[in-house]
Amino acid sequence: MDALIAEFPRFVGGFFGTLRLCLFTAIGSLFLGTILATFRVSPVPPLRFLGLAWVTVFRNSPLVVALFLFAFGLPQVGITFPTFGGNAFFWPGVTALTCYTAAFVCEAVRSGINSVPPGQAEAARAVGLTFQQTLGTVVLPQALRTVVPPLGSVIIAMIKNSAIVGAFGVTGELFSVDAENTALGYSALSSLTGVAIAYLVITIPAGIALGVIERKIEVKR
């Protein structure tokens, strides 16, 4: 426990580093994932194909491959990212994690869309709503209620996956804190215990918040 006590400020720094990384990724992947889900149920074949291709590629390949692609592959062909606080590898890391997580968000949201009885969409179309209006005002609001629990799991998995991003030049997140502690001579076990606690401080409240949201938006029957 020596590392946890003596290096507490370092853990706090890493905690906020990871939190920042996860907030950007959560916002990005929920947004992107929902769009991809609408692509997958869209009546336009090219959009359906794009959604399917995205899910197939990112859901079926390891996260590190995506990270390598964004951190080293794209710069090799001349595509570079802006820096974040002087760090050139923050946005590549966030983008890779977002693209990866969005594939899972997409599938969760799509399952929600499929859970809405077809009669709802048929009725909406019958009264003259367009596809966009049907999806936006009738289907998605009902679908999102049912997807809160699976989305919670996806987001918590994403928070834990953010540890891998630390190995790709994103300094100041919890796993690079662990590396620094180990270098200072603390045992990896005590340092990793601190890292685990810091993750719990993020993930447990996230789980509770999702529970609250779930109760707030559930349909009273």
Added chain:
Amino acid sequence: MRLSPLVRTAVIAAAVALTATVAACGNQANLGSSGAAPSVAQGATFEAGTTMATLQTAGTLKVGTKFDQPLFGLKGLDGNPVGFDVEIAKIVAAKLGIPADKITFTETPSKIREDVIVNKQVDMVVATYTINDARRQKISFAGPYYVAGQDLMVKADNTAITGPDTLKAANARVCSVSGSTPAKNIAKYVDAANIVLFDVYSKCADALRNGQVEVVTTDNVILSGLVDSSKGAFKLVGKTFTKEPYGIGITKGDVKFCEFINKTLTESVADGSYAAAWSGTAGKVQGAVPPLPTADACS
């Protein structure tokens, strides 16, 4: 199956020839990997109760080393690590009367080196292990057996960077591994915003190749491995600006084992096995055999 006597003779001859060939190949392979193997000490006696006596009785030695460090400890295709650290371990084992094939090598990445010693999962760690006081709180070091130094690696056509003092003027982005001693040392020479940290040096090499950083810094031995595998794309600046004494990690307070290892190292210089270990591994890139550094006092 009935065979004529002539055919039978031919078959037997072929079988014998084949066996002989296979055996010869086996010998060849052994010679290849342990061509410079130190001679195993026979009938050495140690004071009862010491680590040396225990190890000699057991007849095996458990050594922690790196499996991913070219020239020092790199796992080969046959599953055994090769490199300077591995050869040093073999020299120590030989003095204990333990042949090289009775050494069990365990992969010990930097993170877990203290833990495996404290938990007695290995008898010693020879893994590009820099001696420092923080580590001495938990374990003891024998040696040093080699003094590495931090150096800079740049693209082969880079002429702007000639040493750590030129980094600021060149506004160079420097890559190293998070939490490493080199990363701490380089902070004196460049702005924090220009330091890029990964978990392994191979990613630094990728970043250097892409022009995402201008410099990679760490021990010259690690950089030598990267230069060696870059096929001429990278070069060493060649100005070491730190001293990183590499020690052999052992259980804290095992003074007798420490003294034994130090004596073994001194003897290995005299009998040429130290030079042989160097030339067959790190010397292929680094050149001349370095002098054995003066051993630290055992504690």
